[in-house]
Amino acid sequence: MTNKVTNILLVGVGGQGTLLASEVLSEVLMMAGYDVKKAEVHGMAQRGGSVVSHVRFGEKVYSEIIPEGEADILFGFELLESYRYLPLLRKEGRAIVNDLKILPPAVALGQESYPKDIPEKIMRAFPKSNVVQGLALALKSGNARTVNTVLLGALSNSLDIKEDMWKEAIRKLVPERFVNENLQAFELGRTA
Amino acid sequence: MEKAILSGNEAIARGAFEAGVKVASAYPGTPSTEILENIIQYKGIDASWAPNEKVALEVGIGACFGGARSLVTMKHVGVNVAADPLFTLTYTGVRGGLVLVTADDPEMHSSQNEQDNRNYAKFAKIPMFEPSDSQEALTYTRLAFEVSEKFDTPVFLRTTTRISHSKSIVELGEPVSETPEIGLVKDPPKFVMLPGNARRRHPIIEQRLLDMEEWASDQPFNRMEEGSKDVGVITAGVSYQYAKEVLPDASILKLGMVYPLPKRLIREFAARFKTLYVIEELDPFLEEQLLAMGIQVKGKELFPICGELTPGRVKKGLTGKEAEVAFQHDEALPNRPPNMCPGCPHRGVFLALNRLKAFVSGDIGCYTLGFMPPLSAMDTCVCMGASIGNATGLCKALSPEDRKKVVAVIGDSTFLHTGVNGLIDMVYNQSQGTVIILDNRITGMTGRQENPSSGYTLMGEPAPEVNLEQLCLSIGVRHVKVVDPYDLELTRATIREEMERPEPSIIITRRPCMLMKRDVVKRKPPLVVDIHKCTACKACLKLGCPAIIWDDSAGEKGKAHVDPLICVGCGVCEQVCKFGAFGVSDDK
Numbered sequence: 001m002t003n004k005v006t007n008i009l010l011v012g013v014g015g016q017g018t019l020l021a022s023e024v025l026s027e028v029l030m031m032a033g034y035d036v037k038k039a040e041v042h043g044m045a046q047r048g049g050s051v052v053s054h055v056r057f058g059e060k061v062y063s064e065i066i067p068e069g070e071a072d073i074l075f076g077f078e079l080l081e082s083y084r085y086l087p088l089l090r091k092e093g094r095a096i097v098n099d100l101k102i103l104p105p106a107v108a109l110g111q112e113s114y115p116k117d118i119p120e121k122i123m124r125a126f127p128k129s130n131v132v133q134g135l136a137l138a139l140k141s142g143n144a145r146t147v148n149t150v151l152l153g154a155l156s157n158s159l160d161i162k163e164d165m166w167k168e169a170i171r172k173l174v175p176e177r178f179v180n181e182n183l184q185a186f187e188l189g190r191t192a
Numbered sequence: 193m194e195k196a197i198l199s200g201n202e203a204i205a206r207g208a209f210e211a212g213v214k215v216a217s218a219y220p221g222t223p224s225t226e227i228l229e230n231i232i233q234y235k236g237i238d239a240s241w242a243p244n245e246k247v248a249l250e251v252g253i254g255a256c257f258g259g260a261r262s263l264v265t266m267k268h269v270g271v272n273v274a275a276d277p278l279f280t281l282t283y284t285g286v287r288g289g290l291v292l293v294t295a296d297d298p299e300m301h302s303s304q305n306e307q308d309n310r311n312y313a314k315f316a317k318i319p320m321f322e323p324s325d326s327q328e329a330l331t332y333t334r335l336a337f338e339v340s341e342k343f344d345t346p347v348f349l350r351t352t353t354r355i356s357h358s359k360s361i362v363e364l365g366e367p368v369s370e371t372p373e374i375g376l377v378k379d380p381p382k383f384v385m386l387p388g389n390a391r392r393r394h395p396i397i398e399q400r401l402l403d404m405e406e407w408a409s410d411q412p413f414n415r416m417e418e419g420s421k422d423v424g425v426i427t428a429g430v431s432y433q434y435a436k437e438v439l440p441d442a443s444i445l446k447l448g449m450v451y452p453l454p455k456r457l458i459r460e461f462a463a464r465f466k467t468l469y470v471i472e473e474l475d476p477f478l479e480e481q482l483l484a485m486g487i488q489v490k491g492k493e494l495f496p497i498c499g500e501l502t503p504g505r506v507k508k509g510l511t512g513k514e515a516e517v518a519f520q521h522d523e524a525l526p527n528r529p530p531n532m533c534p535g536c537p538h539r540g541v542f543l544a545l546n547r548l549k550a551f552v553s554g555d556i557g558c559y560t561l562g563f564m565p566p567l568s569a570m571d572t573c574v575c576m577g578a579s580i581g582n583a584t585g586l587c588k589a590l591s592p593e594d595r596k597k598v599v600a601v602i603g604d605s606t607f608l609h610t611g612v613n614g615l616i617d618m619v620y621n622q623s624q625g626t627v628i629i630l631d632n633r634i635t636g637m638t639g640r641q642e643n644p645s646s647g648y649t650l651m652g653e654p655a656p657e658v659n660l661e662q663l664c665l666s667i668g669v670r671h672v673k674v675v676d677p678y679d680l681e682l683t684r685a686t687i688r689e690e691m692e693r694p695e696p697s698i699i700i701t702r703r704p705c706m707l708m709k710r711d712v713v714k715r716k717p718p719l720v721v722d723i724h725k726c727t728a729c730k731a732c733l734k735l736g737c738p739a740i741i742w743d744d745s746a747g748e749k750g751k752a753h754v755d756p757l758i759c760v761g762c763g764v765c766e767q768v769c770k771f772g773a774f775g776v777s778d779d780k
Contacts, residue, residue: 030197036360037325048530048533048738049529063433064325064354067437067502068504069517070515090518104528104529105528113526114526115523125518
């Protein structure tokens, strides 16, 4: 019996909407008939802290956290955080990352420096990766805060799930007054 | 059958609803908090935040004595607070079922220690269930109530962070139709634990454990999964998932109840294998009991006692090899620690304490982040409510000159949790010390829960507010001052003055949390830096505000810059800048 489990690691900075994106992703996967597990760390005043969410799906999933070095997709909302978790990607894996810098405190204070050329470093190590201009696309949808949905759109190209199902999950989980702009953001993301 | 993706905490809330729970009480604590936050969606359950875990359990005990099924939830360290009534509840037993959820935090994602509360099951002689996913979290919650009534005992449900905060697919069930009758039943020999009655109860407790142990060997929640004839694994909780991930072919004895152990079943399983592993997180809780039964097992010699297990750590224990990685960094990366929010009312207080070189006895809450640079203004932090008692003890030991430097800081919720008792002691025993109550009108750290001074209940109903000033006065504090922590000069002057006073004094710094869910705090326009006035002195950076960014590329030495997207316009930076470089922009 082959029980292939696919592993998606979502990383970002507290407040970016990483967790909502992982909710939508898990919902879609359940609707598509997979066994799904999702793990995250939150609870402390994590605003501005590093946020990680594991989503695993397949016929049957045991561990809810992704085994070390076995992520198939690194789904990053911020460049440094994407770069930080790169060692968790498997050799043939790919990163789908937002081209956005949020400075950590020590960098904002001028004590440490932000690593240079992260997109190039990611592309060199994992050539199948995709760097998305998330904020620019989100602004096109009319709301800068839909970046996470734009990114979901970009991710959706890598998963074999019908577009309608994604949209249904967005309608279900996004607050009603933001649904339309999020649907538009999702479509923009699919072109990225 | 309706399916949903639920976290372990959501599943426990659902399970409690399906089990017909009538009363639920808790103090918020990560990773347990969302259980009560989710339970309020189910009508007919009286759910409330208690000021601390001991009170929460006492409320649950009262309800169960009245015949109601009751749920009490807390994080691992909360059980330490609730331990006193708990150990006697074992003796009285219950009428309606009582389930206590202990949500442990291996790896200390958000805790000050990583105690393994399975030890409480053995210590307090209380059965303990341990789910390994959300489905089991729901099923075992229902089961735990049945077992509580069947064996007349409180029951523990133990989760760990990875169960509490992980989501997996759950089948939703129907609520049970029959629950115990509610009403007063007088039964002093059972419910009044004075020595004569308690002595008669103790043998009953011991027999109960023996009965449960025998019963548990035949229950489906302890199950054998057939696989390899050579390798057997005994495991429970989230460790079961890692064992299945890493050893898909092993035979597994998966324990749904970790205390008391089903000894007959264990002997039967163990006898079949040459190599037997115990895969468990934190303490060798199962391992020691198995060794005491004379069963040879491999456990903590292979798997770490500190921190969470992961599939990689289990694999390394079994094979000795680290997981292979395709990419490794060749440069050091800046860390990204959590930080007090832009506009956080605590920031100015810690800046003042830093400048006054106070020795700060700290407590548990968002403000524990005052420890972090650049504010670096916290010197001790032990447990909820300890700051004031710690300050008293320091002052008892120190010279009169050193005593003046001691300042205790504590949040409004933490003060009412167990800090108030420390204050009573400080005043009663005529110690000294300055106490700052950081009153942000909410329980911030765990996600902004209501508390007895916030004016609302868990259900969102208005409630009487504890008047902290009057409370402190009634304890006997003679000097109580209230300041707005956004006013830096006043805040610092007040702290300086009170530190000089050779008797207890209270400063209440009052400003709502910036993330308040109700009565949302209005943002003011973001500030801007006039780069012609900025002298690059970096005084503003000492605030550690996430909205203030150092722009290396501006000017010779760089300039301060305010991120307009996250600045809330609190104006604290304006007050620390001697050159008037911060101001409100004229642009819209």
